[in-house]
Amino acid sequence: MLSTLVFAAQTTPATIDWNPSVAIVMIMCNLIAIAIGRYAIQKPGQGPDLPVPQPEMWDKFGVPELLATTSLGHIIGAGVILGLGNAGVL
Numbered sequence: 001m002l003s004t005l006v007f008a009a010q011t012t013p014a015t016i017d018w019n020p021s022v023a024i025v026m027i028m029c030n031l032i033a034i035a036i037g038r039y040a041i042q043k044p045g046q047g048p049d050l051p052v053p054q055p056e057m058w059d060k061f062g063v064p065e066l067l068a069t070t071s072l073g074h075i076i077g078a079g080v081i082l083g084l085g086n087a088g089v090l
Contacts (some may be wrong), residue, residue, distance in 0.1 A: 015082065015085060016085040016090050017060075019090075021090055022081055022090060025077060025080055025081055025084065025090070026073075026074070026077040026081065028075075028077075029076045029077035029080055030069075030070050030073030030074065030077060031073070032073070032076070033069045033070065033072045033073030034066075034069045034070065034073065035075060036069070037065060037068060037069035037072065038058070038061060038065075038069075039051075039077050041065055041068070044060040044061060044062070044065055045060030045062055045065075046062075046064065046066075047062050047063055047064035048062055048063045048064075048084070049062045050062055050063060050066065088089070
């Protein structure tokens with residue numbers, strides 16, 4: 001058991017450091033998730049509204065929708081960043 005844990009600790013891949021290209025990938029993943037969520041959420045506008053002015057086409061996009069879509073965007077972004085980092089692209 002102990003040898004398995006030591007072996008697992010030695011084979012853990014290194015992750016890449018933060019840099020502007022990592023930030024751009026995360027921002028793009030969040031924007032894609034927001035765009036998908038804008039049309040996929042079935043009952044928009046159920047919670048509080050965003051405290052900033054919004055364009056007319058985003059009138060029913062409130063705090064719950066923003067939190068849900070950016071949470072999904074961060075999950076997708078983490079996977080994309082890890083994948084691109086392991087592939088050597090980032």
